Amino acid sequence: MASPALISDTDQWKALQAHVGAIHKTHLRDLMADADRCKAMTAEFEGVFLDYSRQQATTETVDKLFKLAEAAKLKEKIGKMFSGEKINTTENRSVLHVALRAPRDAVINSDGVNVVPEVWAVKDKIKQFSETFRSGSWVGATGKPLTNVVSVGIGGSFLGPLFVHTALQTDPEAVASAKGRQLRFLANVDPVDVARSIKDLDPATTLVVVVSKTFTTAETMLNARTIKEWIVSALGPQAVSKHMIAVSTNLKLVKEFGIDPNNAFAFWDWVGGRYSVCSAVGVLPLSLQYGFPIVQKFLEGALSIDNHFRTSSFEKNIPVLLGLLSVWNVSFLGYPARAILPYSQALEKLAPHIQQLSMESNGKGVSIDGVRLPFEAGEIDFGEPGTNGQHSFYQLIHQGRVIPCDFIGVIKSQQPVYLKGETVSNHDELMSNFFAQPDALAYGKTPEQLRSENVSENLIPHKTFQGNRPSLSFLLSSLSAYEVGQLLSIYEHRIAVQGFIWGINSFDQWGVELGKSLASQVRKQLNASRMERKPIEGFNPSSASLLARYLAVEPSTPYDTTVLPKV
Numbered sequence: 168m169a170s171p172a173l174i175s176d177t178d179q180w181k182a183l184q185a186h187v188g189a190i191h192k193t194h195l196r197d198l199m200a201d202a203d204r205c206k207a208m209t210a211e212f213e214g215v216f217l218d219y220s221r222q223q224a225t226t227e228t229v230d231k232l233f234k235l236a237e238a239a240k241l242k243e244k245i246g247k248m249f250s251g252e253k254i255n256t257t258e259n260r261s262v263l264h265v266a267l268r269a270p271r272d273a274v275i276n277s278d279g280v281n282v283v284p285e286v287w288a289v290k291d292k293i294k295q296f297s298e299t300f301r302s303g304s305w306v307g308a309t310g311k312p313l314t315n316v317v318s319v320g321i322g323g324s325f326l327g328p329l330f331v332h333t334a335l336q337t338d339p340e341a342v343a344s345a346k347g348r349q350l351r352f353l354a355n356v357d358p359v360d361v362a363r364s365i366k367d368l369d370p371a372t373t374l375v376v377v378v379s380k381t382f383t384t385a386e387t388m389l390n391a392r393t394i395k396e397w398i399v400s401a402l403g404p405q406a407v408s409k410h411m412i413a414v415s416t417n418l419k420l421v422k423e424f425g426i427d428p429n430n431a432f433a434f435w436d437w438v439g440g441r442y443s444v445c446s447a448v449g450v451l452p453l454s455l456q457y458g459f460p461i462v463q464k465f466l467e468g469a470l471s472i473d474n475h476f477r478t479s480s481f482e483k484n485i486p487v488l489l490g491l492l493s494v495w496n497v498s499f500l501g502y503p504a505r506a507i508l509p510y511s512q513a514l515e516k517l518a519p520h521i522q523q524l525s526m527e528s529n530g531k532g533v534s535i536d537g538v539r540l541p542f543e544a545g546e547i548d549f550g551e552p553g554t555n556g557q558h559s560f561y562q563l564i565h566q567g568r569v570i571p572c573d574f575i576g577v578i579k580s581q582q583p584v585y586l587k588g589e590t591v592s593n594h595d596e597l598m599s600n601f602f603a604q605p606d607a608l609a610y611g612k613t614p615e616q617l618r619s620e621n622v623s624e625n626l627i628p629h630k631t632f633q634g635n636r637p638s639l640s641f642l643l644s645s646l647s648a649y650e651v652g653q654l655l656s657i658y659e660h661r662i663a664v665q666g667f668i669w670g671i672n673s674f675d676q677w678g679v680e681l682g683k684s685l686a687s688q689v690r691k692q693l694n695a696s697r698m699e700r701k702p703i704e705g706f707n708p709s710s711a712s713l714l715a716r717y718l719a720v721e722p723s724t725p726y727d728t729t730v731l732p733k734v
């Protein structure tokens with residue numbers, strides 16, 4: 168018999184559906200009373216500790232999920248990814264972000280060519296360039312060394328590098344090596360973002376890195392042209408070769424833009440944009456800011472999880488366990504969202520990065536074979552660092568909707584602070600919340616408890632928390648470049664596991680295209696109306712009226728002169 172086209176047709180999927188009723192019968196507070204279960208529902212690898220006992224699941228659920236993984240051929244799919252098979256079938260590409268952190272002597276073939284030497288050639292070039300740059304021997308048009316870097320890029324050419332930069336900028340080792348330097352990002356095509364990114368910067372001491380896989384992304388190219396104008400108007404056209412460099416897979420367009428090809432850093436079509444932070448996309452700007460050795464530690468952290476993911480049994484495999492539990496929450500328990508809650512301000516940009524990584528990867532409506540899915544894949548990811556989130560949206564998580572939460576805590580703070588006379592250190596205060604919140608969600612509070620605390624009867628319904636809300640807790644030993652790499656890789660692989668189980672292509676992004684082409688129609692209309700006073704044509708009544716309202720206000724500056732932000 169032919170194997171079912173959809174995972175939801177398998178007996179293993181149906182067995183999990185049948186198991187949901189049993190899980191709903193037991194409250195998490197009762198599940199948590201079982202010490203053996205709590206112990207069993209943990210996993211540890213190299214200082215990363217995962218406790219998933221607060222999932223609405225038992226060891227039986229996990230066993231059933233392993234069976235589902237078998238039915239989905241998860242092991243084979245992971246193997247195919249690591250061996251360079253073209254698993255991104257709609258774009259006919261390998262999916263080899265793992266090659267970006269593979270050791271120098273590894274062999275990973277795509278199209279019969281070992282890609283590892285090419286990866287290392289670019290890394291060696293980045294190392295050398297960043298050393299020259301940081302030593303001050305790379306000088307700008309006025310002979311001054313450059314200390315500021317503006318990285319221009321959007322989506323995957325922005326969010327991953329921003330996440331890592333934000334995590335490193337308070338790490339003492341990274342702080343020491345970034346002294347006197349600035350790294351900024353310019354992503355949004357909103358001119359306000361241009362203004363912000365160059366505020367108080369001197370073009371004479373600034374290097375611009377244009378980061379774009381395709382080198383065609385409208386926002387990035389307009390921002391790159393704008394920043395080029397900022398450089399040229401201050402330093403003259405010959406300054407471009409010293410003040411602008413690029414990262415792209417499209418070196419032809421880099422040259423056409425006017426950037427010296429010697430100052431271009433390549434990557435490859437087998438690196439998806441949202442999986443590209445370990446390519447020159449992240450490694451170059453981060454090496455300019457922190458030095459290559461620190462970035463190498465980040466890559467080593469990612470590699471450690473790659474190896475763990477590729478070789479560990481599913482019972483001990485952190486990304487596999489996480490991916491399966493997410494499938495359980497989304498597809499069987501019906502929870503459509505996931506909150507990412509790092510109790511670490513340094514991980515402030517983790518959630519925005521995971522939003523793209525997860526939702527662009529798994530927000531699909533058809534199977535990899537093009538069959539419309541009879542179930543919902545993907546989840547809505549959002550988050551904020553704790554404790555900030557507690558004072559923002561936790562009300563909904565505690566009493567409103569059920570949203571499975573990822574709590575991420577760090578044992579050793581990057582910045583230990585203690586005030587004499589306080590009962591605990593500042594980090595202990597933060598972590599008190601990290602430990603308390605998952606139990607508050609799981610246990611809730613009953614009317615009986617409230618009565619025993621003499622809460623007045625009219626407030627009891629308002630103060631009752633039903634609990635039974637799932638979460639999982641990560642405890643990292645510390646947060647340096649290495650652990651940041653581990654965390655990145657854990658999420659990348661977890662998301663791939665989910666896609667492998669759902670049977671979708673987690674590596675294409677056709678859904679992004681429609682909006683882009685409609686924007687191009689609007690762009691043409693705006694140009695025609697502004698320049699040739701042409702009437703609005705070809706839009707529905709709503710869009711036509713919105714456009715008319717927008718166009719009725721004349722721009723404050725004429726279109727025949729260049730205007731740069733006033734900062």
Ligand SMILES: O=P(O)(O)OC[C@H]1O[C@H](O)[C@H](O)[C@@H](O)[C@@H]1O
Nearest residue numbers: 322323324379380381384440679
């Ligand atoms: O790096 P670029 O080619 O400029 O692409 C930037 C971004 O563009 C699109 O929005 C894609 O959906 C993203 O995956 C990509 O990261």
